[in-house]
Amino acid sequence: MTDLIEIKGVTHAYKTPNGPLPVLDNLTLSVPEGEFAAVVGPSGCGKSTLTRLVAGLMKPDTGEVWLHGERVKSPRKTVGMAFQNPVMLEWRTILQNVILPLEIVAPSMSQPDRKARAMELLQLVGLDGFQDKRPSELSGGMRQRASLCRAIVHKPDVLIMDEPFGALDAFTREDLWQTMHALRAKEPFTAVLITHDLRESVYLGDQVIVLSGRPATTQFVLDVDYPGGAGLRQLEGLYTPECAAMLATLREQIQIAQGRQPGPAVH
């Protein structure tokens, strides 16, 4: 499998009134095409900075970011993004919000084709019937579903998600995890997910990348061998000894990243 995202020896420091704040330190990682990478690490270690670099929203001080064999030097249209608080335009309907990236990336696409594409995704995430509502008429979970549709409507090379489920209650979050798997089964994409939730990282990730404390570097990579084999992952798999062992390993790595002695694992 070829690597779709390649981050090679990236170092970055923010300029602050108190001097440079080193955030990334010689960070190297790669995500093969079609894979889902979950990124975890201590709070403030530089995870969001990493997503901005991949999207081309900022340039690293040193090192290189490559996407699909091209060096990233400016914002990329071929990247879809979803955040914790989806920014939806209230004067547009849900359908019009989902269509928005197509208006920018595919201006020659006909209106009926745009609508058909958006409706296909809205149906897939269980939002058919809500396409004419305004964002404020939907629950937080529904808005996040619509935001995921908007992030992939233009078939981006890579979907970057920064804590997209962080503000949702536990049950809604689990529903969204399953929706994410359903979306990937329908149209595979390469994804980078920033999360603080280790269960989420294991349920969704093909690999879980643990970043060290700031300035972040790649401390550990877990290849997820999710119980149940190929096919849609079942939530029940999270309660198996295999998953418990993976979660214990990740928990230990996070403690190391936080500069703490790993404590006993709780199963």
Ligand SMILES: Nc1ncnc2c1ncn2[C@@H]1O[C@H](COP(=O)(O)OP(=O)(O)OP(=O)(O)O)[C@@H](O)[C@H]1O
């Ligand atoms: N534009 C900026 N200018 C100066 N400092 C910044 C800027 N953006 C982020 N920082 C600082 O850089 C560090 C890393 O920020 P970043 O948001 O990448 O971390 P994070 O791992 O995503 O954090 P969290 O886990 O809390 O979401 C933080 O200390 C933050 O305060």
